[in-house]
Amino acid sequence: xxxxxxxxFFCSHAYHMRQxxxxxxxxxxxxxxxxxxxxxxxxxxxxxxxxxxxxxxDPAFREFINREVLGST
Numbered sequence: 001x002x003x004x005x006x007x008x009f010f011c012s013h014a015y016h017m018r019q020x021x022x023x024x025x026x027x028x029x030x031x032x033x034x035x036x037x038x039x040x041x042x043x044x045x046x047x048x049x050x051x052x053x054x055x056x057x058d059p060a061f062r063e064f065i066n067r068e069v070l071g072s073t
Contacts, residue, residue: 001047005053005056012057012061
């Protein structure tokens with residue numbers, strides 16, 4: 001479970017780098033695909049819903065994951 005938090009914080013960091021304009025479109029495309037795979041195919045999506053990982057991140061990243069990655073509200 002601790003590793004899942006580590007991966008989630010990596011995804012969050014990449015998301016915020018994109019918001020600040022640090023990542024190029026090409027870099028972001030790679031990180032976005034990696035994030036989607038982690039949340040959809042791995043256990044991160046399950047932990048996100050069950051372990052209340054959402055409480056550890058800011059609202060902008062939380063909304064991004066819920067809407068664009070997991071497709072829920």
